Amino acid sequence: ITVTYTVADDCGNTSQLTATLTLEDSTGPALLSTLDLPSSVICSNVPEVPQLDFEDTCSLNPVTVEFNETTTFTGEEEIYDIIWTWTATDDCGNENVITHTINVITENFTTPLEGEKCIEDGLIDLYDYLPEVSDNTIEWVAVTEGVTIIDGIFDPLEVELGDYVFTYTTLNNGCLNTFELTITIHDDCTVLPCGEDDLKISKAVTPNGDAYNEFFTVGGVEECGFIIDIKIFNRFGDIVYESRDYQNNWNGQSPSGSVGSAGRLPNGTYYYVIDIKDSGIKPLAGPLYLGTK
Structure with a gap:
């Protein structure tokens, strides 16, 4: 700042003196924020980096703030340090450096x-x-x-x-x-599109030539290629028919020595046991009616 002093006497004579005042900003920006950070934490509780605010009464422009993080961690330490540094700079290049170190325990x-x-x-x-x-x-x-x-x-x-x-x-x-x-x-590698709910088992066999219910059938799983074993019992628990790799071809015929006439079992209620090999389906049992009507 330049100041000129002019001095005059009664006769109008004047004399001037010039003085120069230099104002120099040598102080860095002041921290406004409160730095409330822990000094020691476990690694899962490392806090977020806060944003710090500074001011400088001599600067016309906003204070420039730069943040930097360094660490002593190399991947093996159980305890290491994180160092956070904020550098605030004013228009005149004055700096205020704020540093905080957090001791970290790994997990x-x-x-x-x-x-x-x-x-x-x-x-x-x-x-x-x-x-x-x-x-x-x-x-x-x-x-x-x-x-x-x-x-x-x-x-x-x-x-x-x-x-x-x-x-x-x-x-x-x-x-x-x-x-x-x-x-x-x-090793359960084969998943076939067949299950117990897909089975269709005959409830009655009436081999009377009308093309309905002529044979005892186990259907619904043909595309799976299962091998089906069956046994059919009378009400006394005697096996009256047995087949391995059954082909849906039993029509009430009795094996040699079974009760009945002309190779045919008498009308009545019988019981089946079906074993579907390598299917994951447990053996199935149930009643069936054998008749000619």
Whole structure:
């Protein structure tokens, strides 16, 4: 700031004196925010980085604030430091540096995952079991002894039936996040579109030549290729008919020595037991009526 002083006497003579005042800003911006941060936490409780506000009475423009984070964590420490630094700069280049150090204790969080595969389903990509946010560059580790995996690929043909455990670990703010995957290898590989509810079993056999109910039939599973064994009993518990790989061709004929005439069983109520091989369906039993009407 330049100031000019002019001095005059009674005769109008004047004299001037010039003085220059220099105002220099040598103080950095002042912190307005309250820095309320912990000095020690576990890794899952590391707080969010706060936004700090500064002011500078000598600057015409807003204060510039830059944030920087450094850490001493290399992936192996159980305890490490996070250092947060805010640098506030005014128009004149003066700085105010605020630094806070947080001492962090690491933890390992485990998330269980499960899956099952048939031994004949082919190669298993373990990465398919991870959440979408996971990093496919991190390697899986086989916990179960004697198991080999290459680039996350597990071959079930190389192992016995049973459970196999693998782990996948990521780092997040120093916290270890481990996914523990258990895969069950089984041999239930063939799933046929047939079940007990699909079965259609005759309730009556009337071999009278009218083309209705001429034979005792077990239907509804023809497309599955099951082998059907049947036994038919009379009310006394005697087997009156038996067939392995039954072809829906019994029409009330009795085997040699059975009660009846002309090779035909008498009218009445009989009982069947049906065993559908390799279907997963338990043996079925029930009554059927045999008559000529």
